[in-house]
Amino acid sequence: MDRERLLEAIALTRAEYQLIVQRLGRHPNEVELGMFGALWSEHCGYKHSKVLLRRLPSQAPWVAVGRGEENAGVVRVGQGWCAALKVESHNHPSAIEPYQGAATGVGGIVRDILAMGARPLAILDSLRFGPLSHPRNRYLFAGVVGGIGGYGNCLGIPTVGGELYFEEAYSHNPLVNALCMGILPEERLVRARAQGEGNTLMLVGAGTGRDGIHGASGLASRTDPTGRFEELRPAVQVGDPFLEKLLVEACLDLAWNHPQWMVGIQDLGAAGLTAACVEAAARGGAGVEVDIARVPRREEGMTPYEVMLSESQERMLIIVRQGYEEQVGRLFQRWEIPWAIIGKVTGDGLIRVKDGPYEVACLPISILTDPPIYEGAGDMPPEVAAARAMDMASLPSPEDPAATLLALLASPNICSRRWVYQQYDQSVLNNTVVEAGADAAVLRIKGTPLALAIATDGNGRYCYLDPQVGGAMAVAEAARNVICLGARPLAITDGLNFGSPERPHVYWHMEGVIDGMAQACRALGIPVVSGNVSLYNETGGQAVYPTPVVGLMGLIEDVYRIPRPGSAKPGDEVYLLGPGPALPPQSLGGSELLAVMGLAPRGRPQLDLQLEDRVQKAALAAMKEGIVRTAHDCSEGGLAVALAELCLREGLGLEAPPLDLGPYPHASLFGEAPSRILLVTPPGAGDKLKALAQACGAPITYLGRLGGSALRLGPIALPLGSMAQAYEGAIERALQGP
């Protein structure tokens, strides 16, 4: 391949090439240029996001491994246990080949957790597609759900939650972010560090093939994936979950039972062997020497370039302590996993790649891991300014609030996600206390009273209208979600999905979202311990909505005393903690009501972080007192939808006395003001709850009593049956097409 065509294939600019030549003091050969292409890609090098990511707080006393240090973040959760957390995008591959794209996304994130020495405990998936009215979106959606299930189910790791939105903005660029959480004994924490001169590099797992070459550079770091569908399909990897399952067991056997045999474990993900060796060497402050002639292949005639850049799945790099090669080899053999010694740790700070007797590449690690950093300039898109300026007070109010509520319950963005999660194994490993469909999933830690709650959140529409508020709301809502299960927010992993950062309109959104998240993290005291950035999610100059996926993990001290979904009893009282019920029309900014009315997004969401903090503290305080039977976050679709969901979940109606819904009853019913949680208390506990809320400075309103089989709220009176009919089965109906 000539140099120009190679640069195009690996998506490096001419200026970047010049920089390489200048730093190396010579021209790189083809293999070396391919390695630069991978490590200097946006996907691996964070060229356009690094400056902004530094604004996110990543430290707290309980953080053991912070953002960017290792393959995943790790926090201490108590009783000698740590939890590892990481989210990763697989957007571009999923746009081209949805089943394998999503499946290998799951595989990759599981290996990231595994590389920390943690047993993967749960998977969550945050998904965005275009409307299901379009056949290609139906194909993408069904393929992605199939791929997540096909891989995760075979692995024996429960898939317990996530999110799902359908918006036109994702039609050509679906978003597929997979999150994995794992646990490990604190003293078994593994670092992915190649250190100790003379230690051995062992490649374990699948043979190396030609799949996924240029995945990181050519695919994930460029726009218009679907426009070059056939050309790019070979850049999508193919997964083998069976082999991954064996890898999980073998690596944990090594990390938990024989930690003295090795110094590090590194996942092979984006940019394959190149990134694995270089990143591990960089962390260890060492060099590495690799002989690719020793790399087991699944195809014949592969060039050094192909071997170094293959993204074949289900491979791990083990940095074996010198002298223990035989023991480690035997261990992998016992698990029936192929392994090979491919090189060693050196002390010269170089990566030397040999093909038998010939040296095919030799590069300083420090240059490979130091790509140019670009600081963009943001500019508010005029259409955002126009949408924000639209008058919310003059919006027509829906004529029939009950019919509107039914329409919202049947909206693809709100309706039951059962069609999705019933295709996922949610309970394998016997830790799932609360399954998908609740505000957050809850997984216990065996042998302790501890449990982890986990949820993902991120509303692209809010972020489009106001990136700062939208970014902050994603953090705030994810925190409220885990609080609804009685968990104290502990750590965040963030998946940031945007269009091309080289366009000022996109950069403006990106900067705003990250700043908003940073503000909320500081206000609520939650560190960001890991994350992923996916850029160039755009087609024909149309970017996806700026979409942060906030994966938030919370700690439950006593899993036997959590407010469980489904535990309410007739006669229990329902309170609204937080502002309302009367809301101003501005609360309809970016709301699902507008979408159901067929209106383009408009207005500007609002968030008061101090109020949010008080509400969250009040909810946790009430739960600690044991006066909350169950809770539910109030978000998309507003108070009416939140109450309907609560009624459906608990199988009970609600009798609300006349409420003051203010001059804009439709805003009060369907407005999406944040910082609100529905709390269900046993009869007689109301006074205590109100006193607690007041002491925390959080507003609280009595809404009504659970009982009967209908929701009666202001102008709305609907039997549970008709709400269930709207809410359940809406995805199945949409999948049948228009």
Add this chain to the structure above:
Amino acid sequence: MRFAVIVFPGTWSDYDCHYVLTSILGQEADLVWHRQTDLAGYDCVVLPGGFSYGDYLRPGAIARFSPVMEAVVKHAQAGRPVIGICNGFQILCEAGLLPGALLRNEHLQYRCQWVHLRVEVCHNPFTVACSPGQVLRMPISHGEGRYYADPETLDSLKREGRIVFRYCDPKGEVTRQANPNGSLENIAGIVNREGNVLGMMPHPERACEALLGGEDGLFIWRSLLRWAGSC
């Protein structure tokens, strides 16, 4: 009682079965790798759920050739109890220890949900602690759980009282709607002619703690303990 929980490459309910048997029921249990060829000293063999060999080719089709299977057959022929759950059921059918086959779910999707089972017979080691007609609640998690057998086999299963569990509604009615995968006659579990080999698609080991949503799975394990105690 001493249990052998067999682990094939790709098995994933091994830990769950082992955890329930040891930590909840206080029994002795070993995780036994599929290359082991001797199961002497074990009272009961558990073939857990999972995707042995990735379910490649056909669920259970490769695992049945694993070295341990000869010992499993010997154990069964000696009249000692063998319980196959989910993938374990599929393996038992492939190995010929149970009749029939488990086909792709009728709706072609994987399905993980809580189901209700009606206990049809109680004169075997697996349901002796239940009462006939009792309704148990536990999860299923499979893509290939649609039980099928030819008419003569089905007839003999019915005649000989070998259908142990049927999918039913919460009240115990065996209805079309309560059938999660299209199984013939809502069959969720059967035993061999001698009654000492059970295959079932639902996961009793996932329903042994109120914290995790239910304890009905304990009826199966306690049946085994009671049966062993009375022998």
